[in-house]
Amino acid sequence: MTTVRLLLGDQLNPEHPWFDRVEPTVLYVLMEVRSETDHVLHHAQKVLAIFAGMRRMAAQLEARGHRVHYTAIGAPDNAQGFEENLRRILAETGATRFEHQEPDEWRLDRALEAFRRGCGLPSSVVSAEHFLDGREGLSTHFHGRGGRWMMESYYRAMRVRTGLLMAADGKPEGGAWNFDHENRKPWKGAPAAPRPWDMAHDHRALWAEIEAAGVRTFGAPSASCFPWPVDRAEALAQLDAFLERGLPGFGDFEDAMHSTSDRLFHSRLSFALNVKLLSPREVAEAAIARHQADPARHPLAATEGFVRQIIGWREYIRGVYWARMPGYATSNALGHDLPLPAWFWTGEVRMNCMRHSVGQSLETAYAHHIQRLMVLGSFCLTAGVAPAEVERWYLGVYIDAFEWVEMPNVLGMSQYADGGLLATKPYCCAASYVSKMSDYCRGCAYDPKDRLGERACPLNALYWDFWLRHAERFGDNPRVGMAARQAAAMSDADKTAIRAKAAALRARIDEL
Numbered sequence: 001m002t003t004v005r006l007l008l009g010d011q012l013n014p015e016h017p018w019f020d021r022v023e024p025t026v027l028y029v030l031m032e033v034r035s036e037t038d039h040v041l042h043h044a045q046k047v048l049a050i051f052a053g054m055r056r057m058a059a060q061l062e063a064r065g066h067r068v069h070y071t072a073i074g075a076p077d078n079a080q081g082f083e084e085n086l087r088r089i090l091a092e093t094g095a096t097r098f099e100h101q102e103p104d105e106w107r108l109d110r111a112l113e114a115f116r117r118g119c120g121l122p123s124s125v126v127s128a129e130h131f132l133d134g135r136e137g138l139s140t141h142f143h144g145r146g147g148r149w150m151m152e153s154y155y156r157a158m159r160v161r162t163g164l165l166m167a168a169d170g171k172p173e174g175g176a177w178n179f180d181h182e183n184r185k186p187w188k189g190a191p192a193a194p195r196p197w198d199m200a201h202d203h204r205a206l207w208a209e210i211e212a213a214g215v216r217t218f219g220a221p222s223a224s225c226f227p228w229p230v231d232r233a234e235a236l237a238q239l240d241a242f243l244e245r246g247l248p249g250f251g252d253f254e255d256a257m258h259s260t261s262d263r264l265f266h267s268r269l270s271f272a273l274n275v276k277l278l279s280p281r282e283v284a285e286a287a288i289a290r291h292q293a294d295p296a297r298h299p300l301a302a303t304e305g306f307v308r309q310i311i312g313w314r315e316y317i318r319g320v321y322w323a324r325m326p327g328y329a330t331s332n333a334l335g336h337d338l339p340l341p342a343w344f345w346t347g348e349v350r351m352n353c354m355r356h357s358v359g360q361s362l363e364t365a366y367a368h369h370i371q372r373l374m375v376l377g378s379f380c381l382t383a384g385v386a387p388a389e390v391e392r393w394y395l396g397v398y399i400d401a402f403e404w405v406e407m408p409n410v411l412g413m414s415q416y417a418d419g420g421l422l423a424t425k426p427y428c429c430a431a432s433y434v435s436k437m438s439d440y441c442r443g444c445a446y447d448p449k450d451r452l453g454e455r456a457c458p459l460n461a462l463y464w465d466f467w468l469r470h471a472e473r474f475g476d477n478p479r480v481g482m483a484a485r486q487a488a489a490m491s492d493a494d495k496t497a498i499r500a501k502a503a504a505l506r507a508r509i510d511e512l
């Protein structure tokens with residue numbers, strides 16, 4: 001009697017109930033396959049991090065007495081796809097049962113479901129025991145409520161349901177649900193940016209294996225000083241370091257960007273969370289515990305802001321994914337069709353903000369939320385880049401990019417491609433925002449104050465042209481109607497000049 005249990009590369013939670021007991025009849029199967037590395041072009045660090053995490057997980061399970069079957073990327077019998085490998089392993093081991101955990105990605109969910117039904121063995125799928133809410137939780141929350149889906153409404157329900165940051169009288173701790181208005185400061189060098197809490201692994205041998213297997217990647221592998229956590233102990237150490245050093249400034253500087261720090265006060269915990277080395281509940285609880293122990297050092301505004309990202313946005317985004325897939329993938333409500341500029345793959349662009357944000361992404365596989373949303377995303381949105389091209393780039397480049405979280409963030413929040421299901425407004429900006437929230441404009445080849453001149457920052461004409469193009473759609477939107485109406489109220493001559501400038505920028509978008 002052998003039960004084969006498949007573990008995917010983002011199912012690295014050693015605390016899963018599967019592992020509570022050592023069962024000699026259970027064989028845990030992990031495999032590194034080209035079907036996963038190749039379905040989109042990935043950043044080198046992402047492939048490294050997932051494979052390194054899988055290998056560490058396999059070794060730790062074996063050390064605890066579990067039986068493990070591991071297929072490395074270069075193994076001669078690796079057929080490079082889940083189904084083919086599983087069929088072989090089930091036959092070779094004389095398996096009598098097949099089990100897997102619920103995948104987070106629609107594509108894999110369907111593929112494994114089909115495999116399970118067709119494998120000819122008794123089988124089951126169990127929860128990955130990670131998220132606070134079920135796949136359908138968001139749809140259920142909004143069922144029968146009509147109107148738009150608002151993250152804030154769902155977040156409050158999650159606070160009540162989990163009891164996190166709730167006072168004994170059932171009211172939100174501190175008397176308010178949200179302290180975001182306190183969280184919008186630019187960062188000018190003080191308080192000092194926290195010392196980074198990165199790891200330094202040597203993954204050169206693994207990188208050589210990946211390259212020898214012919215896996216195509218982009219970006220810097222950083223294999224000799226690899227920064228991402230690959231097991232739970234490392235992830236817990238990073239959580240601890242972030243809470244101590246980053247959380248105190250997280251709220252105030254959540255929207256700030258600076259050329260001297262790639263993360264400022266952000267946690268860089270998304271990889272550890274998304275591969276399930278950490279659970280969202282423990283991360284939120286740990287932040288709240290710091291606040292309770294020392295509210296002066298870990299203020300409520302910072303703690304609430306952080307907790308909202310984890311139990312609010314993260315769960316909300318996942319709910320949108322499961323409610324709207326598979327159709328969501330082709331969303332393009334604004335009909336945008338420009339190709340992604342070539343410099344997204346090289347970082348060779350004269351706009352300082354883009355050079356920093358793209359360059360950092362290629363170098364580190366990481367950018368924080370505002371770089372993703374208000375620099376890179378805003379540029380693509382206002383320029384009119386095809387959302388599917390933007391989405392594939394984000395899926396490939398970021399260490400934490402798994403489709404369930406990346407796709408709604410890109411298509412919904414950043415590109416408004418779902419027509420406003422997820423976001424209540426298009427998130428876009430002109431150069432004044434970048435100039436206020438970062439130091440990127442300093443020394444830039446372009447002038448952030450100019451709209452139309454030779455040296456005018458491209459963000460300006462693209463921004464106003466965006467509102468001109470979509471004035472009708474957004475004129476009544478209470479959050480951005482003002483910008484759309486301002487654009488509509490321009491003189492005909494101004495409109496013509498903005499449109500001509502934006503068209504010229506689009507025509508030479510690869511040379512900005």
Ligand SMILES: Cc1cc2nc3c(=O)[nH]c(=O)nc-3n(C[C@H](O)[C@H](O)[C@H](O)COP(=O)(O)OP(=O)(O)OC[C@H]3O[C@@H](n4cnc5c(N)ncnc54)[C@H](O)[C@@H]3O)c2cc1C
Pocket residue numbers: 263265266267268269270271273274306309310313314315317367368369370372373377394395398400401402405406407409410413414
């Ligand atoms: C266009 C775009 C693409 C994005 N793609 C991804 C992605 O592929 N994978 C991903 O995990 N996040 C994505 N995000 C959300 C967010 O930008 C990242 O989670 C965050 O930058 C990761 O860095 P951090 O761990 O330092 O986050 P912190 O700022 O420290 O936030 C803490 C945690 O909150 C969670 N979180 C915060 N915002 C979001 C959000 N909008 N959606 C889901 N979780 C959130 C993350 O788990 C994050 O680790 C994207 C956002 C945008 C605007």
